[in-house]
Amino acid sequence: AQSVTQLDSHVSVSEGTPVLLRCNYSSSYSPSLFWYVQHPNKGLQLLLKYTSAATLVKGINGFEAEFKKSETSFHLTKPSAHMSDAAEYFCVVATTGNQFYFGTGTSLTVIP
C-alpha cells in the first residue's frame, strides 16, 4: 500500500527565512511523488513532481524537493519565504494503478 505522512500540520517562518515542509512516503516500489499547494479559497496547484529522474526536483516559485530513497522522504524546501507562500501544502504519492493519495497537509504561515 502507498501512503504519505506529512510530519508537521503547521509551520511558521519569518519572511526571508528558509522553509522546510517534511514528507515521508511508504511505497513498495519507486513512486511518483508530488507537492501541491492550495491558497485560501483557491484550487490546488502543482508545485513539482518526482518520477525517478533527478532526485532533486525544482518547481515553481523557488520551491524544490529532494527524493531520498534511503530515508523514504520527499521534503519541500525554499531558501527564502515570501508572504505569498502562506498556504496549505500537500505531499502526494501516485501508484501505478493511477491512484493519487494525499497527505493530511501542512499549513504554512509566513510572519512579516
Next chain:
Amino acid sequence: NAGVTQTPKFRVLKTGQSMTLLCAQDMNHEYMYWYRQDPGMGLRLIHYSVGEGTTAKGEVPDGYNVSRLKKQNFLLGLESAAPSQTSVYFCASSYPEGGGGWTTNEKLFFGSGTQLSVL
C-alpha cells in the same frame, strides 16, 4: 479549453436527500477522480475511473456511487445524504505517460470544488 468543470459550486441538502455532482473535462483524459477535503484530513479519494465505463473504489467510498458513461464526464452520487458528508468535493483528471508496460503519472488537473452542506 475549459479544463475540469464541476457543477454545482455550492449545495445545501437535508439529511436523506439525494443529489448528483457532475464533473466534465475537455482534455480527453482517461483517468478521473473524486476527492473530498475535510479540515486536517487532506484530500481523500472517494472513487476513481481509469476509462469510460469503468469505476473503482478509493479510500472512502461508502455512501457514494459514481458513473462514467462518457469519457468526458464523471458523476458522483449521494443516494441518502448524511451530515458526515458535509465537505468540499474536488474532481480531477489525469493521463498516463510512458509506455512499455510501465507508466508514470502526469499531474492531476482539478476542478474548482463543490461546497456541500448536509443539515
